Amino acid sequence: MIYDPLDIALMLAKIALVFFVILTLAAYLVFAERKVLAWIQDRKGPNRVGPFGLLQPLADLIKLLTKEDFRPIGADKWLFYLAPAMAAIPAIMIFAVIPFGAPLRLFGHTVQLQVADLHVGLLLFVALSSLAVYGVALGGWASNSKYALLGSIRGLAQLLSYELSMGLSLVPVVMLARSFRLSDIVAAQAGCWFIVYQPLAFMIFLISIAAECKRIPFDLPEAEGELVAGFHTEYSGMRFGLFFVGEYLNIIALGGLAATFFLGGWHGPLLPPVVCFSVKVLAFAFLFIWIRGTLPRLRYDQLMHFGWKILTPLALLNILVTAWWLVLRG
Amino acid sequence: MEAYLFYLLAAVTVIGTVLAITEKHPVHAIVYLVSSFFSLAAIFFLLAAPLIAMFEVIIYAGAVMVLFMFVIMMLDVGRSGDGLRPGLRQWLPAMLLAGVILALLGMMLAHGGWPAPGAGAAATLRDFSLTLFRQHGVAIEIISLQLLFAVVGALYFGKRRGP
DSSP states (O other), rough: OOHHHHHHHHHHHHEEEEHHHHHHHHHHHHHHHHHHHHHTTOOOOSSSSGGGTTTTTHHHHHHHHHHHOOOOOTOOOHHHHHHHHHHHHHHHHHGOOOOOOEEEETTTEEEEEESOOOHHHHHHHHHHHHHHHHHHHHHHHTEEEEHHHHHHHHHHHHHHHHHHHHHHHHHHHHHTTTTTHHHHHHHTSSSHHHHHHHHHHHHHHHHHHHHHHOOGGGGGGHHHHTTTTTTGGTTOOHHHHHHHHHHHHHHHHHHHHHHHHHHHHOOSSSSOOOHHHHHHHHHHHHHEEEEEEEHOOOOOOHHHHHIIIIHHHHHHHHHHHHHHHHHHHH | OOHHHHHHHHHHHHHHHHHHHHOSSSSHHHHHHHHHHHHHHHHHHTTTTTHHHHHHHIIIIIHHHHHHHHHHHHTTTSGGGGGOOOOHHHHHHHHHHHHHHHHHHHHHTTTTTTOOOOOOOOHHHHHHHIIIIIIIIHHHHHHHHHHHHHHHHHHHHHOOOOO
């Protein structure tokens, strides 16, 4: 196979750009979360470092990097060290398949604004999100602590259950777009967004990704009222930071995928495609922060019953109805 | 390029599997097995079968192994020392079966084997599903019925009997 050096350079530039944007965005999402929560709770939030507290993420990063990196007695050394990376890497890899803008013309080349346009893109997302479980499970188990172990067992059960409804809620999207390729799914929504045909699937997907991110109505694995900090209780310094950043990267990635599957991806009125896509992603991030500021935490049995007895059957029913509708419409 | 990648991935798969068998601690064994599955998925990808690669990760690495881990963590096995080491009685049938498979594989290789599908021969999703559900529809139905029986059976055994 012959590779054009310009193609390789463009690809590397794209990867570097995606890395830079998502890592910065994740850092500032932490800041935004603290600010928005402060507004909701009638406080001021971080406002000391730099103008309006805008340099707070940088200060946090320096603090995390300079903290002591310790390991509890009896912890499983290698798994304890590896687990934070296992949590963050799948979240980063998901960005490889998300199309974030319309194709560009650069130096006589057509550049897809997407790192890898796989024709099993949607399945890659499902696979990676199922691998994200290992970070939570092994991190809590390797810590040799009861709170951490309880947190990771809860995390395992929760992620496993909600993955099912998340995967099932995406089946109607594939049926409508007739493709697993994310760029085809976006192209199929040029006229009408899938949320119009599939409001139920959208709601199921939204609830499931909230559970996949371990965000507040579903933050049982790290419930601070009962389990100190759940699966990452024993972590400090940048290892804790990796878990934390992984969580925010996950929010961005899943927001981007929700926009891709149901809100037309980069299609949108007036604004240029990339801006349109960013607005949708940030809207999802804001929604998650808003929910965190508003809702209380579910009880564990409520969480399991809701996932298995309501969401999953509804998603199955939705697939059946969509299939009949597609067949009858011809 | 592809050949080097293949040998690298194949080495990771084999070493991962061997370590998974010899490792005493069940959680470590699971981690080795997952990495082995992952490189196996990458090999499927190299063989122009991305769909199989994804299924390998979703089903084996993402669901079956996670369930194993869940059970191991809930029951907290693995701290019981060497009491779980299999003896010759457990080893022998497994070794015999492995020997039969290896012999068959060797015969196939000696016959010349099959040519590896090139990158151009990538089966599309549509071809794959048409073959699966048109040509092998009955087999698929039988397998799904069997799975249904298994689910109902598990439900029956798991049900609490009487007060």
